[in-house]
Amino acid sequence: MPPNSALSENDRILVRVWIDQGAKNTVCTPPPNTGGTTGGTTGGGSTGLKSDAVCFQRDILPILLSSCGTTGCHNQASAREGYVTVSYASVMANMVNPGSPNSSRLYTVVANNNMPPSSYAKLTQASKDSIYNWIKNGALNSVCTSNCDTLTTVTYANQISTLMSLNCVSCHSGSSAQKGIMLDTYANVKTYLDNGKLLSAVKGTSIQMPPGYKITSCELRQLDLWKANGGKQN
Ligand code: HEC
Numbered sequence: 001m002p003p004n005s006a007l008s009e010n011d012r013i014l015v016r017v018w019i020d021q022g023a024k025n026t027v028c029t030p031p032p033n034t035g036g037t038t039g040g041t042t043g044g045g046s047t048g049l050k051s052d053a054v055c056f057q058r059d060i061l062p063i064l065l066s067s068c069g070t071t072g073c074h075n076q077a078s079a080r081e082g083y084v085t086v087s088y089a090s091v092m093a094n095m096v097n098p099g100s101p102n103s104s105r106l107y108t109v110v111a112n113n114n115m116p117p118s119s120y121a122k123l124t125q126a127s128k129d130s131i132y133n134w135i136k137n138g139a140l141n142s143v144c145t146s147n148c149d150t151l152t153t154v155t156y157a158n159q160i161s162t163l164m165s166l167n168c169v170s171c172h173s174g175s176s177a178q179k180g181i182m183l184d185t186y187a188n189v190k191t192y193l194d195n196g197k198l199l200s201a202v203k204g205t206s207i208q209m210p211p212g213y214k215i216t217s218c219e220l221r222q223l224d225l226w227k228a229n230g231g232k233q234n
Helices: 009-020 056-067 088-094 105-111 125-136 156-167 186-194 197-203 217-228
Strands: none
Touching: 009 217, 056 088, 056 125, 056 156, 105 125, 156 186, 156 217, 186 197, 197 217
């Protein structure tokens, strides 16, 4: 269906992803630059911010979960040195002094590269800057409508490489890459796209990657669309 005029592959993926996610009667909030109203479904006390602002749920939490709040480090069970970085409440408990990044442990330890420890990838300057700006602006539990865009062509350069750096590269690069799996270059990502392991891991059908949380449904769709278009180095 429809007879003799099949839906485009993109439309079929769209329908499948919607059903996969529970076929909800979802209403999407307007993009952030059309009025600045909040678009969040997670967390309490969310604050709508302009699109260039740093938002905790979109910009900070993924960094904390992938680079700090992991098993053996700062997840709930391990809580090394008493620090837990898996939620807004846990980082606010003892690591953040709102308005003052330089007296916030969360910022100072990543700024001087004490954390993550030597065998792990350091945070990128962009991630450090995001943490700085987020604390400077009051360390709110802010939620922004995602910048995630699936209407224009998904490219490796624009969306996929960013998605990988924010969610995967901290554990999948360098000499301590988990299972020797590298996801830091196009060629490496393409290998795991082609053998099916990347998509099954982010969808949680084999194991769940990143461990402990799922990338957003929009990011999943970007990966599906990028693959459907041949996973090009575009
Ligand atoms: C906190 C560290 C961490 C992060 C972040 C992370 N991974 Fe992993 N990844 C692991 C570990 C550990 C394993 C090995 C798990 C095992 O074999 O039990 C693994 C294994 C994998 C595998 C192999 C799965 C298989 O079927 O053999 C793939 C593919 C993978 N990760 C992709 C990703 C992708 C894509 C992301 C980002 C969306 C990501 N990982 C983020 C730690 C991480």
